[in-house]
Amino acid sequence: MDLSGTTTAVRRDLSTSPDEPVRVRWTPAAHHGVGALVLGGSSGRVDEQRARLLAENGVIAEAIQWFGGPGQHAGPWEIPLETFTERVDALATECDRVLVMGVSFGAEAALATAALTDAPIAGVVAFAPTDVVWAGITEDGRQTSHWTLDGRPLPYVPFDPLWSEAVVDEPPAYRDLYAGSRAAAPEAVAAAALPVERIAEVVLVAGDDDQVWPAREQAEEIVLRRAAHGLPTTLVVDPEAGHRAVLPGEQVVTAGQAMRRGGTELADRRLGTAAWAAVRELLG
Secondary structure, three states, X not given: OOOOOOOOEEEEEOOOOOOOOOEEEEEEOOOOOEEEEEEOOOXXXXXXXXXXXXXOOOXXXXXXXXXXXXXOOOOOOOEEOHHHHHHHHHHHOOXXXXXXXXXXXXXXXXXXXXXXXXXXXXXXEEEOOOXXXXXXXXOOOOEEEOEEEOOEEOOXXXXXXXXXXXXXXXXXXXXXXXXXXXXXXXXXXXXXXXXXXXXXXXEXXXXXXXXXXXXXXXXXXXXXXXXXXXXXXXXXXXXXXXXXXXXXXXXXXXXXXXXXXXXXXXXXXXXXXXXXXXXXXXXX
């Protein structure tokens, strides 16, 4: 069942300044007071089709490039959370509620921004999420945090130095790397845990066959942490889906680094359909 396309939307390219991230805004013909910042993952792309889908359902949706663009790091390391808070603040001047939606590293960014800053974020939708801040790799091979806040790198979970890509198939799956890194550094996991109890509403979407990282397990850590603070969390899962859920009306994304992502198109679309119902409920 295709739940998309309830209203028309207009696309605008807002990349007008080298001091601002490359971004695209989709504006609905009938706005319902909700805005959304849409964040892609490790591919570095602008997640334009997801922004368009939201706009077709009454949301002012802005998708941005948060690394690899003019004035930005070439990869996802030491990215200022202010990159996201500035766009949330701008959307808040036009909208009653602002949500942040991200996938993979973009889900990490969304959760970190909502949990660690005072940006006016009403809720987060995190596809293939993580409950901790992970390491990023600089161009010279140094490990550092994915994110900074006020110019300082956030605590992060480093990668297990004993793991090697040489022992895995091609293309590689990184699930064991992330799981092993958590097990090897419990103190770092505790220090890098995101205070997700600071977020008003959270929708998590994960596939059990995610081969990029253990998204289902990481999502459940978020659920447990919020439950310990008396907060409900919506968790949408599918046992056969992989890293990339496909929402109704979306095309399958093929961009990004060559890696095993798990799932099948059928299962990923099934997860996306279930997730879209939860997203629409959050949109109100």
